[in-house]
Amino acid sequence: MTDKRYENAMNRLKENNVRITPQRQIILKYMIETDEHPSVETIFHILEKTFPNLSMATVYNNLRLFKKLNLIIEMPSVDGGYRYDFYDHPHFHATCDNCNKIIDVDDPEFPEIDKHLQEAASKDGFKPTVTSVEVHGICKECQEKEAK
Amino acid sequence: MTDKRYENAMNRLKENNVRITPQRQIILKYMIETDEHPSVETIFHILEKTFPNLSMATVYNNLRLFKKLNLIIEMPSVDGGYRYDFYDHPHFHATCDNCNKIIDVDDPEFPEIDKHLQEAASKDGFKPTVTSVEVHGICKECQEKEAK
DNA sequence: ATACTTGCAAAGTTTTTGCATTACA
DNA sequence: TGTAATGCAAAAACTTTGCAAGTAT
Secondary structure, three states: OOOHHHHHHHHHHHHOOOOOOOHHHHHOOOHOOOOOOOEHHHHHHHHHHHHHHHHHHHHHHHHHHHHOOEEEEEOOOOOOEEEEEOOOOOEEEEEOOOOOOOEEEEEOOOOHHHHHHHHHHHHOOOEEEEEEEEEEEOOOOOHHHHHH | OHHHHHHHHHHHHHHHHOOOHHHHHHHHHHHOOOOOEEHHHHHHHHHHHOOOOHHHHHHHHHHHHHHHHOEEEEEEEEOOOOOOOOOOOOOOEEEOOOOEEEOOOOOOOOHHHHHHHHHHHHHHHHEEEEEEEEEEOOOOHHHHHHHH
């Protein structure tokens, strides 16, 4: 269903009078396809291969743009900088504080929880847009390594 | 109850064989007392007043340490860098994407939700420590400003 | 046609590091 | 006393900006 998600993303750009450029297309396509939660640098280095004169600044600019349009979410990584995730359905993350891996958690109850959290945050006239949940901890692999 | 929280924090340091230095004391005290969710720079500039030769590196080092000891949590701020929060009881944040203000949300159901989220994240042997929840959006004041 | 976007390089920020000095335990 | 922590300054890393050239609509 990559196509549907991609089309929706393109529509979101159009709705907001944002021009559709090849750079924006490949960045969004990559963000939809990957489940790596990549950093800016990773995105740049991967896309650079097929788009040699892509610039880092363009990646930065567009990630910021996509974030503003609620197409992607940004999360801080313990190793500095941020990681990005195409966010088309409510889910949250388990992030390993040791190896910095980010794992998607698909919890059937999450949409409901999300709703509750946004309602709770709406006190005092606050108007919610996106909820970001990170469960920090240590992944299985790192626990096993530590055991040694 | 600042004293109790401070004592607990000191004990956490001792338990981990971390030396108690004046720098660590004032940083923790400040983190307990403030409800500002300060940035590294704010922390540094405030404490520098009463502790003139405090160094930025020390603030960085200790915030990282406190984070590792789960005394504080770190959250990315839209204006770049991070904001820090002494985290002694489960709560979450509403963060304004316009003015970057961070508001504590004390939801009576949050401890339960927190528990649920950690359980959901525990699939595949992941071992959770701290849950971080940010509801992004626009605060009342910024909505009013935008209306004009 | 014309405004928005890009790419490049340079500037600006933020964060980390190395090392001599200091001070907890 | 011995080791960990600090402070300083320099280095590294990260992110933004200015502007000429290119391009989507």
